[in-house]
Amino acid sequence: MTTPTTPGDVGLGCYLYGIVAADLVVPADLKGVGDQAVTLIPYGEVAAVTSPLDTEYTLAGRADLLAHSRVLDTVAVLGPVIPVRFGSLLQNQDAIRADLLEPDHDRFRSMLGDLAGHAQFTIRARYDEQQILTEVVAENPEIARLRAATRDQPGDAAYGERVRLGELVARALEAKSAEDGRALLTELERLVAAINVRESAGLDRLLDAALLVADDRRDEFEQAVEKLAEAYAGRAQLRLVGPTAPYDFVDVEDGWA
Numbered sequence: 001m002t003t004p005t006t007p008g009d010v011g012l013g014c015y016l017y018g019i020v021a022a023d024l025v026v027p028a029d030l031k032g033v034g035d036q037a038v039t040l041i042p043y044g045e046v047a048a049v050t051s052p053l054d055t056e057y058t059l060a061g062r063a064d065l066l067a068h069s070r071v072l073d074t075v076a077v078l079g080p081v082i083p084v085r086f087g088s089l090l091q092n093q094d095a096i097r098a099d100l101l102e103p104d105h106d107r108f109r110s111m112l113g114d115l116a117g118h119a120q121f122t123i124r125a126r127y128d129e130q131q132i133l134t135e136v137v138a139e140n141p142e143i144a145r146l147r148a149a150t151r152d153q154p155g156d157a158a159y160g161e162r163v164r165l166g167e168l169v170a171r172a173l174e175a176k177s178a179e180d181g182r183a184l185l186t187e188l189e190r191l192v193a194a195i196n197v198r199e200s201a202g203l204d205r206l207l208d209a210a211l212l213v214a215d216d217r218r219d220e221f222e223q224a225v226e227k228l229a230e231a232y233a234g235r236a237q238l239r240l241v242g243p244t245a246p247y248d249f250v251d252v253e254d255g256w257a
Contacts, residue, residue, distance in 0.1 A: 001193060003021050003144045012052050012053065012054055012055065012090070012092075013052070013053055013054075013055045013089045013090060013091055013092065014041070014048070014050040014051075014052065014053070014090045014091070014092060014095070014096050015032065015033050015034075015050060015051050015052070015053040015088070015089050015097070016033065016048055016049070016050055016084045016086060016088040016089065016090060016100075017038070017049040017050065017051075017068060017071045017072055017075070017080070017083070018048075018072055018075065018081045018082050018083045018084050018245065019046055019047070019048055019049070019082040019084070019101075019108045019111075019112070020040070020046070020049055020075060020079060020081050020112070021045065021046060021047070021079055021080065021082070021112055022042040022043070022044065022045050022046055022047040022084075024040070024047065024075070024079045024252070025078070026038055026039065026040055026049065026075065026078075028076065029066070030057055030071060030074055031051075031166070032051040032067050032070075032071045033051060033053060033057075033059070033064050033067045033068060034051070034052075034053055034054070034057060034064075034067075035067075036051040036052050036053065037051060037102075038050070038051045039051065039072055041093050041096045041097065041101070042102035043096075043097045043102055043105060044101070044105050044109075045105070045109050045176070046101055046105055046108045046109055046112065047101075048096045048100060048101060048246075049071065049072075049075055049081070049114065050093075050096065051071075053062075053089060054133075055089065055091075059086070059087050060210065061239065062103055064086075065086055068086045069244075069245075072244075072245035072247075073132060073243075073244045073245055075245070076119060076120075076243065076244060076245040076246070077243070079116070079200060080112045080113075080115035080116045080118070080246075081112075081245050082108060082111055082112065082115070082246075082250045083245045083246065083247050083250065107213070111209050111250055115246055115249075117214055117215050117216070118193055118212050118213060118215065118246065119175070119202060119212075119213055119215065119218070119242060119243030119244065119246070120209070120210055120211070120212055120213070120242055120243065120245065120246040120247060120248060120249065121211050121213050121239040121240060121241065121242030121243060122209070122210050122211070122240070122242060122243070122244070123184070123188075123198075123208075123209055123211065123225060123238060123239070123240055123241075124200075124207070124208050124238070124239045124241070125180075125181075125184060125206035125207040125208075125232070125236050125237070125238045125239075126202075126204045126205065126206055126236060126237055126239075127177070127203075127204040127205070127206050127235065127236045128204070128234065128236060128237070129203055129204045130174065131234065131235055132173065132203075132204065132235065132236075133169070133203075135184070136169060136172045136173060136176065136178070139172070140168065140172055142168060143165065143168050143169060143172065146161050146165040146168070148165060149161055150162050151215075152166060173203060177205055177206050177207070180206055180232075180236070181197070181206060181207040181209075182206070184206075184207055184228060184238075185197070185207070185209065187224060187228060188221070188224060188225070188228075190215070191217050191220055191221045191224055192211040192213050192214075192217075192221065193213065193214055194211070194212040194213045194249055195209055195210070195211050195212075196209065196210040196211075196248040196249065197209045198210065198248075206236050210247070210248035212246060212249050213242075213243075214246075218243075222240070225238065225240050
C-alpha cells in the first residue's frame with residue numbers, strides 16, 4: 001500500500017499534469033504517478049492538477065505514462081484542461097503558483113475558455129497491405145511489368161529492377177495515401193474545430209490525425225467516422241480514439257521558462 005505524502009515534505013516535489021479552471025472538482029479517488037492522490041493547486045481563476053512525487057523518483061515506466069494520461073483524460077471529461085507534457089516536476093506548491101500560475105494566469109484562463117466544450121479525438125487509418133498493393137500494381141503498368149520481370153529472378157540478377165520497383169511502389173503508396181487522406185479529412189473537417197495531421201510510417205499508412213470536436217457535434221462526428229469506416233472496409237481499417245485531453249492543440253510550455 002502506498003503511503004500518502006504531502007508536497008512540501010523533504011524530498012517531495014509537485015508532479016504536474018495540466019491546468020484547469022479553479023472551480024473544477026477532481027474525484028477524491030483519482031490517483032496519479034506513483035499511485036499518489038491527485039489534487040488542485042489554485043491561483044485566481046486557474047489551478048494546477050498535481051500530485052506529490054519524490055524528487056528522486058525516476059519516471060521511466062509505461063505505468064507512469066499511463067497514469068499521466070489517465071489523470072488528464074479523467075479531468076478532461078469534467079472540464080477543459082491544458083495538458084502538460086509527461087515528466088514535469090516542480091519544487092513545491094509555492095513554485096507552482098509563483099513560477100507557473102501567476103505569470104501566465106490570464107493566458108491559461110483564455111486558453112481554457114477556447115477549449116471549453118471541446119474534446120480531442122484521434123483517427124488512425126491503416127490500409128489492408130495486401131489489398132493496397134494489389135491496387136498499386138493494377139493501376140501502374142510499369143510496376144506491374146517490373147513485378148512480373150523480377151518475380152522469379154534471383155536477387156542479384158535483378159537487383160537494379162528490384163530497387164526501381166521498390167521506389168515506384170513507395171511513390172505510388174505515398175500518392176495514394178495523400179489522396180485518400182485528403183478525402184477522409186474533407187468529410188470530417190466541417191464537423192471539427194481544428195485538425196492536426198501527424199506524421200506516420202509504414203507501407204500501410206493512410207492517416208493519423210488529431211481532431212478537436214465540439215461537444216454538441218460529437219454524435220454527428222462519430223456517425224461520420226462510422227460511415228467512412230464502412231466505405232473503406234476491405235481497403236483500410238479506421239480506428240477512433242477519444243475523447244481525450246487536447247494534447248495536440250495546446251502547449252502550456254510555450255513561453256514558460
